[in-house]
Amino acid sequence: MAHSRPTIHDVATRAGVSKSLVSLALSGSPKVSDASRKRIVDAAAELGYRPNAAARSLVVRRSHTIGVLILDLHNPVFAEILDGVQTEVRQHGFSTMLISGGVDPALEQAEIDMLLQFQVEGLILIAHRLPAEALRAIAAEVPTVIVTRDDIAAPTMDTVSNDDIAGARMAVDHLVGQGHSRIVHLSGGDNPVSDARAEGYRQAMTQHGLAAQIHVVPGGLTDATGYAAVHDALALKPTALFVANDVAAMGAIAAIEYANLRVPEDISVIGYDGISIGGMRRVNLTTIAQPLADLGRLAAQQILRRINDRSAPAQREQVSATLVIRGTTGPVAVTPT
């Protein structure tokens, strides 16, 4: 096998036709005789010809590819959203190019630059960490949809998210309904989604006349940060914890049990997201479940729409979460710990 791949030119000479005919034949044009078509297809197969997408996209000015940024591949919530994206996008003949910023926000920008250089036709950002100006600059250049966040607006940028304030309120309502009043919130740190969930917590607490009980303990969105934050939370002697997301909630439960307290007998814990692993019996996490695949599907639909009409009005779609009661929450104990 030669060092360089066969080109359309090689196929043409082998089939004894011109380059353009090969191009036509391979793209299934009806204006190619059956005889030629067969010779061309055969020649291509024998040579192991594979079209060069770079060359193609250069001339047609389309890549049929959309770029997807995922904040953290380790959090299953993103894989589940991505499922929805992929399914929808493929049905429309598009492929996805995935990147993940990892821990470093600067990398996030660099990776997006790479996607743009590769001429992706659209960008789906799942829980990014970009500043508003950077985001607007990107959205001005390429159709962009933001998933899970909706704090930044731009004329050509769509969003699909969950109403985090409402979701957080549902969590508190559930806990209060179980008789809890010493409800502490383990926050997800300094980001818009976590801010909204903390805000919902405050609103609901206030509404239930528990304003004096409001305690937000700073934490994060990973299992390790959830685990670590429990120490400060327990100092407040809560009977229930509302944790910013499921993964952190699992970490929190680990720490609670490590402190020889039982969930839910001593402390109830509710998470947020609805990751599938939370449904497994050993975890059995009560949570506010977002329709994850729907989130992805909607994002894909929005990007496809905007690719077809770049000047479409900005769309800000919201999906609603539902309370899923499982085994980590229960009625408050008669004698508090």
Place this chain on the structure above:
Amino acid sequence: MAHSRPTIHDVATRAGVSKSLVSLALSGSPKVSDASRKRIVDAAAELGYRPNAAARSLVVRRSHTIGVLILDLHNPVFAEILDGVQTEVRQHGFSTMLISGGVDPALEQAEIDMLLQFQVEGLILIAHRLPAEALRAIAAEVPTVIVTRDDIAAPTMDTVSNDDIAGARMAVDHLVGQGHSRIVHLSGGDNPVSDARAEGYRQAMTQHGLAAQIHVVPGGLTDATGYAAVHDALALKPTALFVANDVAAMGAIAAIEYANLRVPEDISVIGYDGISIGGMRRVNLTTIAQPLADLGRLAAQQILRRINDRSAPAQREQVSATLVIRGTTGPVAVTPT
């Protein structure tokens, strides 16, 4: 903002120089006067110029991109391997393009085709499902390294994997050491990795004189399949279960507890992989841990090496797993269930 992006030509006219000089300046060539360089850089910035990677890769015949196939984004084991890949690859100025076949093996081939059309310089396949011929065809075309599997060999294809037979034997040894003899294996289904783990189980059982106790219950590599397989396993009245991977083990534990049996008091369970979530107290899974990030790092090193020397001899690297004893295994009960 015009509908089409600024090109190098636009930058050139704006800076009052030729295209070639722009190209030189932007690539940091020393043979450009400081005055010109500044004018060019400014013009590029004002225009929001972004190089077109398609055009560039067309002429330099390099994409500086390597493609990565991940079998299943939901299994955290792959995210952890990917971490290692990304870290290493970035240090060498390469980017990654991620794809995931999802449930359908045919999609896997299609996605790889896309990657190749985009002229990736190498392919890292993390737990693929491709037939041997397809794999050899791919490896003949582009530098390829296979992670976690090493059942297929080809002259220009490298592999990095864990010795699954040895790992499985360690699992059985541990269980036997705890006094177990009725050890059932929940297999991961019909794939080479699972086959190797089952084989290790058989070897170790035989070696411990427990050949008569060998029972392999067909399962899969997801939590749901692990859960489902438990029914058949329990019919065999085991005191211990060796499950093909951690995720399935978590599913299995869920099912065991659902059947009102305790882990590890009634049944010990050991998994395989060493995903980080398994270390969380509530899960606390005893397992055979692979050095996941190392696996990724080594794969990246191999692909980089082969990109620089396509005819390098095939390398088949093995990393070794370690037994991590946590809370889901324990001594066999005096009176069997």
Place this chain on the structure above:
DNA sequence: GTGAAAGCGCTAACAC
């Protein structure tokens, strides 16, 4: 230092 010209692999008019 700088510009002109050629060409990477491909598609899309436009002739014939």
Place this chain on the structure above:
DNA sequence: GTGTTAGCGCTTTCAC
């Protein structure tokens, strides 16, 4: 139906 031509955006000799 088929071939010729031009050109997508870029890099890279090669003159000057």
